[in-house]
Amino acid sequence: MVDINHIRAQFPILNQEVNGKPLVYLDNAATSQKPISVIKTWEKYYETINANVHRGIHTLSQLATEEMELSRQKIQRFINAKHDYEVIFTKGTTEGINLVAYALTNQIQPNDEIIISYLEHHSNIVPWQMLCERTGAKLRVIPMDENGILQIDVLDEWLNEKTKIVSVNQVSNALGIVNPIEKIIEKTRRLSNAYVLIDGAQSAPHFKIDVQKLDCDFFVFSGHKMYAPMGTGILYGKESVLENLHPFHGGGEMIAVCSFEKTTYAGLPFKFEAGTPNVGGNIALGAAVDFIENIGHGNLQNHENDLLNYAQKKLLELDGIKIYGEKANRTGVVSFNLEGAGIASDTGMILDKLGIAVRTGHHCTQPIMDFFNIAGTVRASFAVYNTLEEIDILTEGVKKAQRMLV
Numbered sequence: 001m002v003d004i005n006h007i008r009a010q011f012p013i014l015n016q017e018v019n020g021k022p023l024v025y026l027d028n029a030a031t032s033q034k035p036i037s038v039i040k041t042w043e044k045y046y047e048t049i050n051a052n053v054h055r056g057i058h059t060l061s062q063l064a065t066e067e068m069e070l071s072r073q074k075i076q077r078f079i080n081a082k083h084d085y086e087v088i089f090t091k092g093t094t095e096g097i098n099l100v101a102y103a104l105t106n107q108i109q110p111n112d113e114i115i116i117s118y119l120e121h122h123s124n125i126v127p128w129q130m131l132c133e134r135t136g137a138k139l140r141v142i143p144m145d146e147n148g149i150l151q152i153d154v155l156d157e158w159l160n161e162k163t164k165i166v167s168v169n170q171v172s173n174a175l176g177i178v179n180p181i182e183k184i185i186e187k188t189r190r191l192s193n194a195y196v197l198i199d200g201a202q203s204a205p206h207f208k209i210d211v212q213k214l215d216c217d218f219f220v221f222s223g224h225k226m227y228a229p230m231g232t233g234i235l236y237g238k239e240s241v242l243e244n245l246h247p248f249h250g251g252g253e254m255i256a257v258c259s260f261e262k263t264t265y266a267g268l269p270f271k272f273e274a275g276t277p278n279v280g281g282n283i284a285l286g287a288a289v290d291f292i293e294n295i296g297h298g299n300l301q302n303h304e305n306d307l308l309n310y311a312q313k314k315l316l317e318l319d320g321i322k323i324y325g326e327k328a329n330r331t332g333v334v335s336f337n338l339e340g341a342g343i344a345s346d347t348g349m350i351l352d353k354l355g356i357a358v359r360t361g362h363h364c365t366q367p368i369m370d371f372f373n374i375a376g377t378v379r380a381s382f383a384v385y386n387t388l389e390e391i392d393i394l395t396e397g398v399k400k401a402q403r404m405l406v
Contacts, residue, residue: 002295002303008385010035010291021355024390029173029202029333029381030359031224034288038227041287045280053279054253054270068279071286072269078289079219080210081236085268088242089282092233093201094123096220097167099235099272100197101127103245104165110136114165115158115194117142117150118371119172119179122364124199128167137164144371148177148325152184159191166196170203174365174379175325176308176333178203185215195241201225205383206304206331208297217241223281227383228288232281235272242268249274300384304332307382307391314395320406321398324377335363335377338398341405344376350401351378356394 008014011033016023025033045067051060053068069084076084090096108114114128118141132139140158143151150168159166166188170181185196197218200209205226211219218241223232237245247254247265254274256264265271292300311334315321320339338347348360361376362369369376380394 002299002384004303004385004387007295008387010037011385012036014385018355018357019353021353024354024356024393026380026382026386026390026394027357027359028205028383028386029176029225029363029379031230032205032227032383033385034227034229035291037291038229038284038287042229042280042284045283050280052276064279064283067283067286068277071283071289074286074289075234078209078293079204079234079236080212082212083239083268086236086239086242088235088237088269088272089277090220090233090235091231091278092222092224093121093199093220096218096233096235097123097197097199098127099248100195100218100220100237100245101131102248103272104195105131105134106246108135108137108164111162112137112164113140113158113162114138114167115140115142115155115163116166117168117179118144118367119148119150119175119177120167120169120365120367121173121199121201122366124167124169125367128165141367142168147327148172148175148368149328150179152180152187155184155187156191159188159194161192163188163192163194166192166194167199168197169199169201171200171206171331172325172365172368173202173333174363174368174377175328175335176202176330176381177325177328178331181214181216189215202332205292206301211236223285223288226288227291228285229278229281231278232285234285239268242272245272247271247274251275253277295384301331303384304382307386307388308332308334310388311380311382311391311394314391315398318395318398318402320402324372332383333379333381335379337374337377338402338406341402344378346405347378347398347401350404351394351397354393354397354400356397358394 049063051064053065195217200221204221219236224230251274323336344360359379
């Protein structure tokens, strides 16, 4: 059971008015708001122990190192990684995917195949296209039906010795559809020797993640979508897989020995953490993990499912509303349009005048929009601090937009 008043009290930004109306923040798939505990953890770092981590003999450096490595261990437990050194700090999901795509370059040959799905964010499309351009590999895309459900049976035919990478998201950022990654991973393991990467940017804030149970090779997610600061993220990789990858960035921290003749690389995770890390952000990411676990994944998921079901029910009570992926298994997102109302941004601007923050546009998923022959959608996305009353306010706002636009 979620004590919604206690939770909302931890998010000072929610107390403000926007355009003279109480803020209703429903853009959580873009970024979540941050609880006081995360903000204060970040502030405490800069106020009391700010120093560069690792290799520092002085006290502040040692304290900062201890706090950042403690955060790494929290994240290890959060996703159930086997070792803490399988947890690599990044700037976010996009950097994590690009790291893997670049590091695999020397393992990909002409006519090898990389499989992604129709439901991917651009950050899980473009890096693989770039890898194909570098290597001559081919990109294959798992199709979807009119409900946004992936047609994974094609994998029975597609997966073979040429398949080198299968990279899919666990939850679609545009539609909120939960993809059957367990079945995709099982088919991949049975029919090929391909690496499996799971984009967990939209699942880590909502689900309990167990990378060992999933048996994925890589799992990537962003901190800022799960109550942590922007500029934080995680790449998980199996130890045996990471050991065989080339580094993405070169520089300080990632070397064992550097000379003009030859450089040898540091062990995990530092091999993939070149340069000065976002120490304060990484420590605050650990505080965000604490926040989620104090609520409990079950409580969080039940509350967000209630929000989703109620939002869909209320919106479908209105005439002329099209919800995309309506019949699919979803979490955290309602993506919709007003029939006959022009572009989605018109609806978004009217909602903004009412204090309601939603996202409009293609949501960095232009292929999905092309599939439905639309320019974009209105996306309302939920977090643990949202309420049923806010869904009612959204519904009334949509009614007003209909009166003005249709």
